[in-house]
Amino acid sequence: MSTVVRTAVETDCQGILDLIMELAVYEKMEDQVKMKVETLRDDGFGADKYFQCNVAENQENGTSKLIGYVLYYYIYSTWEGKCLYMEDLYVSPEYRGRGVGSKLMGSVCKVAIEKKCARVHFAVLGWNKPSIDYYKRQGAVDLTDVEDWHLFRLTGSAIEKMAAKCDAV
Template sequence: MWVLRTAREGGNDYLILEGLQLANMNFTVRAATKEDCKDISRLIKDSALRDKTSDPVKMACEGFTIVGYALYFDTYSTWKGRSVYLEDFYVMPEFRGFGIGKSLLSTVGKVAKEKQCAQLLSSVLDGNTPSRDFYAARGAQDLTVNEGWHVIRFDGPDLERLAKESH
């Protein structure tokens, strides 16, 4: 049985899936524990390695129970109201195609509706066509294409410089 678990850590909400039984995929939701942080960290490193966004990290993949996660948090839109932002979303490649990603994303959507949010937002790298297609197949709109919105970021020295300009 697959177990979908939720946790709140540092103001962020996580959804994770547990289990390795491929024959019968039943999903249930229950609270996660702090002990899951090691597995979540492993998945983040795995995602970064596959996306080539960090240095290669050696990971042991035998004996794991968590095979995917979704990191999201509450936000607010001036025009739409309450929103949920899906910051990070990952399912190990060998577990894709079994409905795990769909279940994770649907659960984040359910959380957003339960919080009376008007929208669920996320960002996807331009070259990540499989993810863009995955979201589009579930009704996501590409705001860069449709409305011209672009994601901007201040970090490092630029954030320091910006902060020093405050009065």
């Protein structure tokens, strides 16, 4: 097996979406995925790029197949400046344990170094002990344990309700 990690191109969008669905099944959240290939194309390869993505491609017997991806984007720390947020890191189950995830994560860390980013942030589901253990072995710090940070989210009507407060000012 020969695995190459490379920058994703627009024609990878269907393969990336297939991997996103695999990840959602693994996380027991497949009913929450609303992503479409067109949205990935527009948001990652259109005029305004909202994310970057690297893919792991298995090349075997003259064929190639996407077997993993890492999707990330830039965020900003008011204390330290530029940072990266790693939204997803996923490798298909049959290719795990072969260093593919480390290559993908390494590709994001390489970008962080090149762009002089102070941090790489990411979130892991609490039940996903294999991933938590992996990230800790790589030197990652669990901010919930160490600094008592909690991750929050606004969606739908909560976003609308808060946006309305802006009009009231």
